[in-house]
Amino acid sequence: MIEQFIEIKAANADSLLFYRMGDFYELFFTDAEVAARTLGITLTKRGQHLGRDIPMAGVPVHAANDYLQKLIAAGHRVAVCEQVEDPAEAKKRGGKALVRRDVTRLVTPGTITEENILDPGEPNWLLAVGRVKGEEKPALAWIDISTGAFRTATSAGERLLSDILRIDPREVLVPQTLFEDPDLRPTWDALGRLANPQPNALFESASASDRICRVLSVSTLDGFGQFSRSELSAMGGVVAWVEKTQLGARVPLSPPQREEGASTLFIDAATRTSLELTRTSGGSREGSLLKVIDRTVTGPGARLLAERLAAPLTDPERILRRQRSVTFLRQENALRDGLRSALRGVPDLMRALSRLSLGRGGPRDLGAIRMALSSGRELADRLADVELPEELQSARQALHALPEEIGDLLGKALATDLPLLARDGGFVGEAFDEELDAQRALASDSRRVIAVMQAELAEETAIKTLKIRHNNMLGYYIEVPSSHGLKLTEGEAKARFIHRQTMSNAMRFTTTELADLESRIADAGGRALAIETAIFERLVGAVLEETECLRIGAEALAILDVSAALAELADIENWCAPTIDGSLAFEVECGRHPVVEAALRAQQGDAFIANDCTLSPPQGAKAGALWLLTGPNMGGKSTFLRQNALIAILAQMGAHVPATRATIGIVDRLFSRVGASDDLARGRSTFMVEMVETAAILNQAGERSLVILDEIGRGTSTFDGLSIAWATAEHLHETNRCRAIFATHFHEMTALAETLPRLANVTMRVKEMEGEVIFLHQVGKGAADRSYGVQVARLAGLPKSVLARARTVLERLEAGGASTPGAGTLIDDLPLFSAAIRQAENELASDAAPASAHEALLAMLDGINPDDLSPREALETLYRLKDVRRD
Numbered sequence: 001m002i003e004q005f006i007e008i009k010a011a012n013a014d015s016l017l018f019y020r021m022g023d024f025y026e027l028f029f030t031d032a033e034v035a036a037r038t039l040g041i042t043l044t045k046r047g048q049h050l051g052r053d054i055p056m057a058g059v060p061v062h063a064a065n066d067y068l069q070k071l072i073a074a075g076h077r078v079a080v081c082e083q084v085e086d087p088a089e090a091k092k093r094g095g096k097a098l099v100r101r102d103v104t105r106l107v108t109p110g111t112i113t114e115e116n117i118l119d120p121g122e123p124n125w126l127l128a129v130g131r132v133k134g135e136e137k138p139a140l141a142w143i144d145i146s147t148g149a150f151r152t153a154t155s156a157g158e159r160l161l162s163d164i165l166r167i168d169p170r171e172v173l174v175p176q177t178l179f180e181d182p183d184l185r186p187t188w189d190a191l192g193r194l195a196n197p198q199p200n201a202l203f204e205s206a207s208a209s210d211r212i213c214r215v216l217s218v219s220t221l222d223g224f225g226q227f228s229r230s231e232l233s234a235m236g237g238v239v240a241w242v243e244k245t246q247l248g249a250r251v252p253l254s255p256p257q258r259e260e261g262a263s264t265l266f267i268d269a270a271t272r273t274s275l276e277l278t279r280t281s282g283g284s285r286e287g288s289l290l291k292v293i294d295r296t297v298t299g300p301g302a303r304l305l306a307e308r309l310a311a312p313l314t315d316p317e318r319i320l321r322r323q324r325s326v327t328f329l330r331q332e333n334a335l336r337d338g339l340r341s342a343l344r345g346v347p348d349l350m351r352a353l354s355r356l357s358l359g360r361g362g363p364r365d366l367g368a369i370r371m372a373l374s375s376g377r378e379l380a381d382r383l384a385d386v387e388l389p390e391e392l393q394s395a396r397q398a399l400h401a402l403p404e405e406i407g408d409l410l411g412k413a414l415a416t417d418l419p420l421l422a423r424d425g426g427f428v429g430e431a432f433d434e435e436l437d438a439q440r441a442l443a444s445d446s447r448r449v450i451a452v453m454q455a456e457l458a459e460e461t462a463i464k465t466l467k468i469r470h471n472n473m474l475g476y477y478i479e480v481p482s483s484h485g486l487k488l489t490e491g492e493a494k495a496r497f498i499h500r501q502t503m504s505n506a507m508r509f510t511t512t513e514l515a516d517l518e519s520r521i522a523d524a525g526g527r528a529l530a531i532e533t534a535i536f537e538r539l540v541g542a543v544l545e546e547t548e549c550l551r552i553g554a555e556a557l558a559i560l561d562v563s564a565a566l567a568e569l570a571d572i573e574n575w576c577a578p579t580i581d582g583s584l585a586f587e588v589e590c591g592r593h594p595v596v597e598a599a600l601r602a603q604q605g606d607a608f609i610a611n612d613c614t615l616s617p618p619q620g621a622k623a624g625a626l627w628l629l630t631g632p633n634m635g636g637k638s639t640f641l642r643q644n645a646l647i648a649i650l651a652q653m654g655a656h657v658p659a660t661r662a663t664i665g666i667v668d669r670l671f672s673r674v675g676a677s678d679d680l681a682r683g684r685s686t687f688m689v690e691m692v693e694t695a696a697i698l699n700q701a702g703e704r705s706l707v708i709l710d711e712i713g714r715g716t717s718t719f720d721g722l723s724i725a726w727a728t729a730e731h732l733h734e735t736n737r738c739r740a741i742f743a744t745h746f747h748e749m750t751a752l753a754e755t756l757p758r759l760a761n762v763t764m765r766v767k768e769m770e771g772e773v774i775f776l777h778q779v780g781k782g783a784a785d786r787s788y789g790v791q792v793a794r795l796a797g798l799p800k801s802v803l804a805r806a807r808t809v810l811e812r813l814e815a816g817g818a819s820t821p822g823a824g825t826l827i828d829d830l831p832l833f834s835a836a837i838r839q840a841e842n843e844l845a846s847d848a849a850p851a852s853a854h855e856a857l858l859a860m861l862d863g864i865n866p867d868d869l870s871p872r873e874a875l876e877t878l879y880r881l882k883d884v885r886r887d
C-alpha cells in the first residue's frame with residue numbers, strides 16, 4: 001500500500017496527499033508531520049519504510065472539509081486521493097490486489113467551492129500572470145470558480161503589484177521564468193505565499209486559445225474581443241490550472257471580460273494598504289472602510305460591493321449610471337425597504353450553480369436555485385410599473401428573463417426539506433414521478449403489509465404469540481416461542497416454514513412469501529433512490545442549460561442589493577450624491593471620515609467634526625491646488641487627509657459620500673503616504689520605506705491625480721527632513737501639478753505660500769486652556785505655530801519627570817529662536833548637563849584618580865537621555881564628551 005502512496009505522492013509532490021482508507025483520509029511521512037502540526041491532530045506511525053517508522057496522521061472523511069479549510073488557510077495545497085474502483089473488482093485481480101486509487105481533486109486556495117470553506121461576502125479569485133517574449137507588459141487573468149466570473153487585463157511592470165492587490169486573489173499562478181525574473185522579485189516577495197510558480201508549459205500562449213475555447217464551448221474567442229499574446233498566456237494558464245485541479249469537471253465559466261487599465265482608478269499598493277479600504281493594515285476586515293459601509297443583505301451583494309470599492313471607475317458616465325440607482329432608491333424609501341426584505345435570504349445562485357456544474361452540488365443547491373428564481377420573480381414584480389434609472393431597468397429586465405419554467409420544474413420536483421447529498425434520497429417531492437411514488441409506497445407500506453402477514457400467520461398456525469421481526473443478520477423472520485416451535489417443523493407446516501435459528505426460548509423461521517416481501521421492500525428503497533438520482537441529474541441538466549440566463553439574473557440581484565445598500569447607507573448616515581465631471585475640481589463641504597466617525601460613535605465619544613476641502617484650481621489657474629496642513633499632534637491631520645481620499649474613492653465607485661456637498665473632477669490616480677512602517681523583511685528602514693513611496697508618487701502623479709502626504713521627512717534629522725519635505729512640496733506644485741494635501745510639522749514650510757501660487761496654508765485648530773490643549777479638529781485657513789507634542793505626550797502617560805524635563809528643553813529651544821540650536825549652548829543652559837559636566841571637569845582638574853574620572857564620565861552619560869536629542873545634538877554631546885576626556 002505504501003508503494004501506491006509513494007507513487008501517487010510523487011506525482012503530486014507540492015501538495016499534501018489525503019489518502020483514502022476506509023472512513024479516514026490518512027497522511028504519511030512529512031505530510032503527516034505538517035498536518036499534525038497545522039491541525040493539532042495526533043501523529044502516529046504505521047509500519048516501516050526502508051527500515052524507518054512511517055509517520056501517519058488521519059482525519060475522518062465526514063469532517064474533512066473543516067480540516068481542508070485549516071490547511072488551505074495555512075497556505076497548503078491538498079490532493080484528495082480516493083478509491084477509484086470497487087473492492088470487488090480488485091479482488092478479482094487476486095486476493096491481495098490493492099484497490100486502485102487516484103487523485104480525484106486538487107484543493108488549492110484559489111479553487112475551492114465548498115460553501116463552508118468560502119466566505120459568502122468575498123470573491124475567491126484565482127489569478128494568473130502571463131508575459132510572452134516580445135511583449136513588454138504582463139497580463140493578468142483571473143477566475144472565481146465558485147461563481148464562474150472570468151476577467152482579464154493588461155498590467156505594467158511597475159503597477160503589477162498594485163493591480164494584483166486590487167484584485168485581492170487567493171492564489172497567484174506565475175510562470176517559472178517570470179518568477180525567476182529579478183525585476184519582478186519584489187512583487188513575488190510582497191505576495192509571499194500567494195505566489196505559486198508553475199511550469200511555463202501551463203502558460204503556452206499558442207495553445208491557450210484552443211484550451212479556453214474548449215472550456216467555454218465556443219469555436220473562437222473573436223466574439224469576446226482581441227487578446228494580446230500575454231493575455232492569452234495568462235488566460236490559458238488560469239484555465240489550465242482550473243482544469244488540472246478540477247480534474248475534468250466542467251467549470252461553468254462566463255466569457256472573459258476585459259478590464260481596460262484606464263477605466264479604473266489606479267490606487268498603488270501602499271495607498272491601498274494605508275487607506276484600509278477592504279482590510280485594515282493588520283489584515284482584518286473589521287475596521288476597514290468596506291466593513292463600515294457594507295449594508296448589503298446577500299453574499300453576492302457583499303462581493304460586488306467589495307469589488308466596486310476596490311476598483312472605482314474613471315468614466316463619469318459609468319459612475320453616474322451607478323450613482324443614479326443609489327439616488328433613486330434613496331428617495332424611494334418604501335420600494336427600497338421592500339427590495340431589501342425580499343433580497344434578504346435570497347441564496348447565492350452563482351455559487352450553487354457552480355457546484356452543480358462541477359458535479360459537487362446536491363439537492364440543496366437545486367433548492368437554492370428554486371428559491372433564487374422565485375425571489376427574482378418577486379423582485380421583478382416589485383419593480384414593475386416603476387420608472388427606473390437605466391442600471392435598475394437592466395436589472396429588472398434580467399430578472400424578467402429568468403427561466404420561469406426551471407423555477408416551476410424545481411418547485412414541482414423538490415421536497416421542502418432537502419438533504420445535503422443526492423445519495424441520501426428523499427429530496428423529490430410527492431406526486432412528481434409515479435414510479436417513484438409507487439416504490440416509496442411499497443417501502444413505507446412495508447410495516448402495514450408485515451403486520452397483516454403476521455396476523456394471518458398467527459391465525460393460520462393458531463400461535464397467538466407469533467411475531468415477524470427484523471435484524472441485520474437474518475433480515476425479516478418469523479419468531480415463535482420454543483414451546484410452539486416444533487409445531488412448525490412437522491407435517492404440512494414443515495413444507496411452508498423454513499427453519500432459520502433456534503434460540504434458548506424461541507425458534508425463528510421464514511417463508512417464501514416473507515423472503516419475497518423482504519426483497520421487494522429492499523428493492524423498493526434502492527429503486528426509489530435510483531429514480532431520485534436520475535431525476536437529480538435531469539434537474540441539474542435542465543438548470544445548467546440556462547447557465548447564461550441565470551448568471552445575468554444573479555448579477556442583477558447583486559446590483560439591486562448593492563444599490564439598495566448604498567442608498568440605505570446614504571440615507572441613514574446623511575451622505576450626499578457628489579457631482580462628478582471631467583474637470584479638475586475637488587470641493588468637499590463638511591466632509592467626514594466614515595470609519596473614524598463610526599468609531600467615535602461606538603465609543604460614545606465626541607461627535608465627529610466635519611471639514612471642508614477645496615483643491616480645485618484656484619481662480620485663473622490650470623492645475624489643482626496644494627493644501628499645506630499644519631497642526632498639533634492628535635489634531636486630526638491624518639484623519640482629514642484620509643477622509644478626502646476616501647471621499648474620492650466612494651464618489652468614483654458610484655456611491656454617495658460623507659459630506660453635505662461634493663464635486664469631484666475625475667481622479668485617475670490616487671497616491672497616499674500616510675503613516676510609517678518599516679519593511680524589515682525587505683531590508684528597508686522606516687525612512688527608506690517613506691522615501692521609496694515618496695519617489696513613486698513624485699515619479700508618477702499627474703495633473704489628474706490626487707495625492708495625500710503625511711509628514712514627509714520626519715524619519716531623519718530636522719534639517720534633512722525639512723529640506724526633503726520642502727523640495728517635495730515644490731515638485732508636487734511645479735512638476736506633478738496634482739491636487740494634493742501635504743501635512744507637516746515643519747512650520748517653516750508655510751513660507752512656501754509666498755512663492756507657490758496654488759499652495760494654501762491650512763491648519764487644525766486647537767484651543768489652549770490653563771495649560772491644557774483642546775483639539776477642535778477643525779480645519780481653518782492659516783498656519784500652526786506649534787505642535788503641542790509635549791502636551792500630547794502627557795496625554796499618552798509619559799513619566800512626569802520626563803515631561804518636566806521636556807518642557808524645560810522646549811522652552812530653551814523656543815527661546816533660542818532657531819529650529820536646531822547648537823547642542824553646546826543647550827548643554828550649558830540646561831541644569832542636568834551642566835551639573836554633570838561641571839562635576840566631571842572638577843574631578844579631572846583636581847587630578848583625581850583615573851577611576852573617578854571614569855565615574856565622572858559615567859555620571860555624564862547617565863545624564864543624557866538619547867530620546868530627547870536630535871541627531872545634531874547627539875553629535876555635539878559626543879564632541880563634548882571627547883573634549884572632557886582630552887582636558
Ligand SMILES: Nc1ncnc2c1ncn2[C@@H]1O[C@H](COP(=O)(O)OP(=O)(O)OP(=O)(O)O)[C@@H](O)[C@H]1O
Nearest residue numbers: 607608609610632633634635636637638639640777
Ligand atoms: N474631525 C474629527 N472630529 C472628531 N475627532 C477627530 C477628528 N479628526 C480626528 N479626530 C480624533 O483625533 C484622533 C487623532 O487624529 P489623527 O490621527 O488624524 O491626528 P494627527 O493630527 O494626524 O496626529 P499625529 O500628528 O500625531 O499623527 C483620531 O483618532 C480621532 O479620534
